[in-house]
Amino acid sequence: MSPVRGGRSVPPRAGGVGPSVVALGGGHGLAASLAALRLVTENLTAVVTVADNGGSSGRLRDELGVLPPGDLRMALAALCDDTEWGHTWRDVLQHRFDSAGPLAGHALGNLLIVALWELYDDPVAGLELVGRLLNARGRVLPMASVPLQISAEVRGLDPADPRAVSTVVGQAQVATTRGEVLSVRLDPSDPPDCPPAVAAVEDADWVVLGPGSWFTSIMPHLLVPGLREALRSTEARRILTLNVELDTDETAGFSAVRHLETLAIHAPDVAYDIVLADPSIVEDESGLRAAAEGVGARLVVSPVASQGRPGTHDFLRLAAAYRDLIGPALA
Known part of the structure; x- marks a missing residue:
């Protein structure tokens, strides 16, 4: 950053x-x-959690090396002030661009959060500022200081050997796996x-x-x-x-x-x-x-x-x- x-x-x-x-x-x-x-x-x-690797969050994470902002954005939106001001900025935060260009699929709130992280070099400070914009009824914090990768041991992905266990890497991939999740771990592990x-x-x-x-x-x-x-x-x-x-x-x-x-x-x-x-x-x-x-x-x-x-x-x-x-x- x-x-x-x-x-x-x-x-x-x-x-x-x-x-x-x-x-x-x-x-x-x-x-x-x-x-x-x-x-x-x-x-x-x-x-x-800060392990998302899909969609807008995954793209920003890969391009800029930042925490995936999507789940943090959703939490902030859920805490917005119950006023016209809060609802308006909640909707702005949640707005996704619909185009054929590089902005397609990005949530504006993700871009705003990442911009503040670059300005302040501090994820917590950036989230505090977005919270103030929403007049949020609480704080939003990441669970870790670095982006995380989820890996899972999954059984049943090999049609030739239904009992075989495979490793599935990535939050989006684990969330949509067709196999039986046996265990998960984080990378880095500590x-x-x-x-x-x-x-x-x-x-x-x-x-x-x-x-x-x-x-x-x-x-x-x-x-x-x-x-x-x-x-x-x-x-x-x-x-x-x-x-x-x-x-x-x-x-x-x-x-x-x-x-x-x-x-x-x-x-x-x-x-x-x-x-x-x-x-x-x-x-x-x-x-x-x-x-x-x-x-x-x-x-x-x-x-x-x-x-x-x-x-x-x-x-x-x-x-x-x-x-x-x-x-x-x-x-």
Whole structure:
């Protein structure tokens, strides 16, 4: 990135009213969680995965060597001020160019974020400035200080040998694999964390992990050593929010129980306090309760799925569930 110009720096925004909550994830799952949590507290921090290698984010990452900005942009948009000003700048941030030229497919917000990173040579400062433009109801931070690559061990990609295990490289490739994902890892395997993100988890009252793509948005947070240690040692209570669509490309055939088992395999030292699940995914409540207890949590079953958009969370229902768990809604 470019050197800092004129010694510019951006102080962090002050926390708002309510308990300190940190939400971890990426993409549409994190956006849904943030839309719900902002109705419960103003003291909200999003910690976002930085392994995307597809689309506009992947192109900017490859060309400029920056963190992929797309999931960070979506989190900022989810936290925009609920006013005409906030909604206008949210729409500007989310706008994608439709042309036959080199701008085709780029989100304007991605370009804005990367421009600020080049001006300030500091990802956190650039994100703070975009947050101020949106008058965002919280902070957005990357989970690591460098762009990451996700690799997965996948079974079933070779028609001649269905039991053979192959390595699939790249977030976009893992998310759409036709095989059975057995495990994931990061490259670099010991990436530098983002110190403000670690500090936020350490100082939080509550940490919310999920919903989101299990292997490519949720699991990576457990594989950054500094962030994983903060999740392990924090005095915050930890909520694990399960997806309302379990059978996706990267988790084809997975039950809710298996989702919990994969987390335990990848990070056996990280415990949770609450597992939140929609009734639609609970096939065997006693089995899911036992699996939740296996990661240190109690199971809470609450209707949080959208009635009109299958496979997605209803942010108002999710907010009600979080409010019941975390505390009363803001006045």
